Amino acid sequence: MINYTERITLLMQDVVARTPRLSFIDLREILVFGRFGRSDAEGAFATCHCLTLPESEPGYFFWRDRTTGELTRRSQWFVTKSPEVRILQTKIKYLVSFALPRFCNQSLERSRKAELYPERTEPWVAKLDTIVHELYHIDPDETGLRRVTRADGSHSPRSHGPLYYETVAEMVQAYLASNPDPSLLAFLRDDFDTLGTRHREITCTTFRNFPSFPQRYQEAVDMPADPIVKIEPLKAPTQPVLYTEADLVVRHFTETGVRRLPAPGHHRAA
Numbered sequence: 001m002i003n004y005t006e007r008i009t010l011l012m013q014d015v016v017a018r019t020p021r022l023s024f025i026d027l028r029e030i031l032v033f034g035r036f037g038r039s040d041a042e043g044a045f046a047t048c049h050c051l052t053l054p055e056s057e058p059g060y061f062f063w064r065d066r067t068t069g070e071l072t073r074r075s076q077w078f079v080t081k082s083p084e085v086r087i088l089q090t091k092i093k094y095l096v097s098f099a100l101p102r103f104c105n106q107s108l109e110r111s112r113k114a115e116l117y118p119e120r121t122e123p124w125v126a127k128l129d130t131i132v133h134e135l136y137h138i139d140p141d142e143t144g145l146r147r148v149t150r151a152d153g154s155h156s157p158r159s160h161g162p163l164y165y166e167t168v169a170e171m172v173q174a175y176l177a178s179n180p181d182p183s184l185l186a187f188l189r190d191d192f193d194t195l196g197t198r199h200r201e202i203t204c205t206t207f208r209n210f211p212s213f214p215q216r217y218q219e220a221v222d223m224p225a226d227p228i229v230k231i232e233p234l235k236a237p238t239q240p241v242l243y244t245e246a247d248l249v250v251r252h253f254t255e256t257g258v259r260r261l262p263a264p265g266h267h268r269a270a
């Protein structure tokens, strides 16, 4: 069995230790988790989610009469907040998610990144590039994500200037030139199929409410009453607002889906 997200975390520790530009990152405050993403579907290989964005200013949704344009209803006032994630008492500042099997099947060939690397760079280096790319989103000034903040805490593809990709490729090459322990990188050499043959089961840390994960939510706040329009109450959050280690669940990933591992002590039928 291979726990893919644990391998990524171990590799990140070494990358951060050997990369001066990323040395401010404390990996105890970063949590890596798995999401499902088919190789043949569009979508990100990985995403950096920021949990340190400040609470938004109070606001509300409103409805207008289509003909008169008059305000007819509005929601309760609310603020948008990040949920709290505490793992063994440590407050997590960023989550980094990886989409499997898509991430594992990434290759430098057929990728726009290829032009940033010398010819004959091994195809699996695209995965290391993605890992460094996500780490580089962590902002040393703790104001959110480097170069962007979108309301939901994710980053938009437009958040990267042209130098972003070049700087990432430089960091990747400098890391590889520093002679890292090959055993830390070995898992990146295999595509999903080969990994499955080699390790039988591929697992990732996920959140208990998979496929959900900690995301920004709205919380009602008290503001002066407004007697003129009808107020729609805000729906209570449907997902936790505090996550701890008890909310982490290791799941088994396949080409086609994800399932929970049998609880310890339960034997699977042969």
Ligand SMILES: [Zn+2]
Pocket (backbone or CB within 6 Å): 133, 134, 137, 155, 160
């Ligand atoms: Zn990015």
